[in-house]
Amino acid sequence: MTALGVGLARPGAPLSWRRWARSPSALAGTALVGLVVVVAVVSLAWTPYPPLAIGPSHSLEGPSWAHILGTDQYGRDVLSRLMAGSRTSLYAGVVPVLAASAIGVPAGLLAAARGGIGDQIVMRLSDVLYAFPALLAAIALSAALGASTGTAMLAIGTAFVPVFVRVTRSNALVVLGSGYVLAARAYGRRPLQILRRHVLPNIATTVIAQMSLLCSLAILAEAGLDYLGLGTTPPTPSWGNMVQAAQDYLSQDPLLTVWPGLAIIVSVLGFTLLGDGIAELRNTHLGRCA
Amino acid sequence: MSVHGGPRLVSDVSFDIARGERVGLIGESGSGKSLTALAIMGLLADELVATGHVYLGGEDLLAASERRRCQLRGSSVSMIFQEPMTALNPTMKVGKQVSEALRAHRKLNRREAHDAAIELLGRVELADPRRCSMMYPHELSGGQRQRVMMAIALACGPDVVLADEPTTALDVTVQRRVLELLDCLVAEQGCALLLITHDLAVASEICDRVLTMYAGRVVEAGPAERMLSSPAHPYTCALLETSLALPVDSPSDGPLPTIAGNVPPAGAFPSGCPFQERCWRRVEDCKVDPPLQRDGDHAVACWRPVPERTGVTFG
Numbered sequence: 001m002t003a004l005g006v007g008l009a010r011p012g013a014p015l016s017w018r019r020w021a022r023s024p025s026a027l028a029g030t031a032l033v034g035l036v037v038v039v040a041v042v043s044l045a046w047t048p049y050p051p052l053a054i055g056p057s058h059s060l061e062g063p064s065w066a067h068i069l070g071t072d073q074y075g076r077d078v079l080s081r082l083m084a085g086s087r088t089s090l091y092a093g094v095v096p097v098l099a100a101s102a103i104g105v106p107a108g109l110l111a112a113a114r115g116g117i118g119d120q121i122v123m124r125l126s127d128v129l130y131a132f133p134a135l136l137a138a139i140a141l142s143a144a145l146g147a148s149t150g151t152a153m154l155a156i157g158t159a160f161v162p163v164f165v166r167v168t169r170s171n172a173l174v175v176l177g178s179g180y181v182l183a184a185r186a187y188g189r190r191p192l193q194i195l196r197r198h199v200l201p202n203i204a205t206t207v208i209a210q211m212s213l214l215c216s217l218a219i220l221a222e223a224g225l226d227y228l229g230l231g232t233t234p235p236t237p238s239w240g241n242m243v244q245a246a247q248d249y250l251s252q253d254p255l256l257t258v259w260p261g262l263a264i265i266v267s268v269l270g271f272t273l274l275g276d277g278i279a280e281l282r283n284t285h286l287g288r289c290a
Numbered sequence: 291m292s293v294h295g296g297p298r299l300v301s302d303v304s305f306d307i308a309r310g311e312r313v314g315l316i317g318e319s320g321s322g323k324s325l326t327a328l329a330i331m332g333l334l335a336d337e338l339v340a341t342g343h344v345y346l347g348g349e350d351l352l353a354a355s356e357r358r359r360c361q362l363r364g365s366s367v368s369m370i371f372q373e374p375m376t377a378l379n380p381t382m383k384v385g386k387q388v389s390e391a392l393r394a395h396r397k398l399n400r401r402e403a404h405d406a407a408i409e410l411l412g413r414v415e416l417a418d419p420r421r422c423s424m425m426y427p428h429e430l431s432g433g434q435r436q437r438v439m440m441a442i443a444l445a446c447g448p449d450v451v452l453a454d455e456p457t458t459a460l461d462v463t464v465q466r467r468v469l470e471l472l473d474c475l476v477a478e479q480g481c482a483l484l485l486i487t488h489d490l491a492v493a494s495e496i497c498d499r500v501l502t503m504y505a506g507r508v509v510e511a512g513p514a515e516r517m518l519s520s521p522a523h524p525y526t527c528a529l530l531e532t533s534l535a536l537p538v539d540s541p542s543d544g545p546l547p548t549i550a551g552n553v554p555p556a557g558a559f560p561s562g563c564p565f566q567e568r569c570w571r572r573v574e575d576c577k578v579d580p581p582l583q584r585d586g587d588h589a590v591a592c593w594r595p596v597p598e599r600t601g602v603t604f605g
Binding site for chain 2: 115178179180182183184185186187188189190193197198201202
């Protein structure tokens with residue numbers, strides 16, 4: 001399953017939380033994402049050491065009892081920085097996706113329900129955004145607004161809007177073409193009511209799965225932008241800029257690149273598995289039909 | 291009323307139906323009967339256009355605004371669809387779907403709507419309506435689903451019910467019960483019923499009047515008894531033979547009778563009478579489109595209709 005396409009909704013079966021418990025992806029995903037969230041929340045109140053506290057006398061140390069994951073080039077505790085970085089990653093992972101969906105989903109619904117000119121306008125605008133090279137946009141934004149987490153989030157969010165437009169529109173079209181929507185119109189439901197009562201509930205799972213997958217992509221993208229110096233700037237810790245800094249010391253302390261890398265892997269994997277799990281919830285077939 | 295979608299799909303269908311009357315609209319697949327129903331409801335696909343008039347109590351439905359039509363759908367005219375599995379939302383409990391239909395036109399809160407829904411489910415003779423209302427469509431049998439559809443269609447007490455092949459998707463044994471139920475409900479509510487079907491036997495069960503459609507037009511119309519005992523249009527005769535062919539007593543040895551040929555596809559309707567290629571009573575005149583000729587309460591569009599058989603009763 002690609003990160004950019006969850007597949008068309010087959011609103012075949014109602015949700016069942018028991019299925020959640022039986023799906024390895026959903027469980028693993030929830031566990032990993034939960035881990036990251038917990039770490040992020042905890043880091044608000046406590047980290048082993050202040051993430052910005054420099055200790056030049058013990059730089060580039062390996063793992064020890066004092067510093068579980070060692071120290072970086074300035075003697076800062078890696079674990080504490082990793083924990084603080086999780087906040088940045090989570091923030092930069094979730095906020096752009098929420099913002100993009102807030103714009104993309106209504107636009108997609110509009111395009112699907114209206115058809116005709118409205119549909120064309122929305123799709124063409126979305127195509128423009130989609131075709132625009134995101135990295136270029138990020139660089140341009142960085143140059144204009146200065147590199148920061150916010151700039152990275154803006155670039156990522158903008159790049160994600162067309163994805164939501166497409167996913168929402170195609171799934172909404174499937175639902176709008178169904179027999180039960182015709183039947184709902186037959187007992188007098190107006191288009192807006194149909195969107196609310198039939199379309200949204202049936203596409204919700206797919207859209208949420210898509211959101212989770214895009215969160216994983218966002219975290220990766222944000223780390224990448226930070227690595228390139230276009231996002232969160234040091235000394236604020238973020239996994240991306242930790243990797244960037246650590247690569248200068250690869251020969252002296254190879255483990256330094258590994259920790260933030262692992263953190264990125266864990267969170268990306270978590271969100272991806274979560275997205276898969278959510279999508280699986282919907283895509284089970286009905287079983288025996290009477 | 292006619293329906294165009296590029297080529298003419300339904301031409302000049304005209305009939306009226308009085309309160310409490312049951313009219314059967316009979317024809318094969320492709321005859322345009324479903325399109326007629328959808329056109330009345332204003333639910334045609336965007337590429338199709340209906341022209342003409344559809345009067346409901348003096349108001350022309352085709353000329354009404356979409357908003358007005360939404361008000362009328364369900365409350366004045368409603369439709370029962372052919373395939374209940376497609377026409378019911380698979381992710382919504384059945385009771386909620388009936389409540390939905392109720393709340394489309396009445397201001398009810400959830401509790402009231404739910405109770406009314408259960409009451410409706412009871413009226414369509416579903417055993418244990420409370421339990422049924424908590425089920426999903428796939429947990430019910432075909433017959434039960436069709437009853438739910440009927441409950442939805444009758445929820446707001448419409449004046450006219452259009453039933454599009456309500457029994458086609460059901461087992462024969464269940465068909466009769468569902469038809470009887472439909473008959474009952476329509477009688478109770480005093481609404482008019484347009485029963486669309488390809489099965490003459492089904493129509494003969496409960497209809498007062500019958501219209502036969504072929505290739506998008508009405509070819510014969512009249513009281514059910516007359517139509518079924520002594521049909522005038524060759525197509526109706528052929529339909530009668532094919533659907534009532536098996537005699538109850540004597541075993542049938544030969545193959546089932548069929549009407550040779552196929553319904554011409556839309557857009558390829560021949561000029562003149564659409565049935566001429568398959569008609570055994572064809573004459574030169576048939577190259578010109580026969581108009582619907584009225585004779586009292588009976589009408590037929592044929593240059594050489596089958597003469598009336600007297601002394602034959604249908605029963």
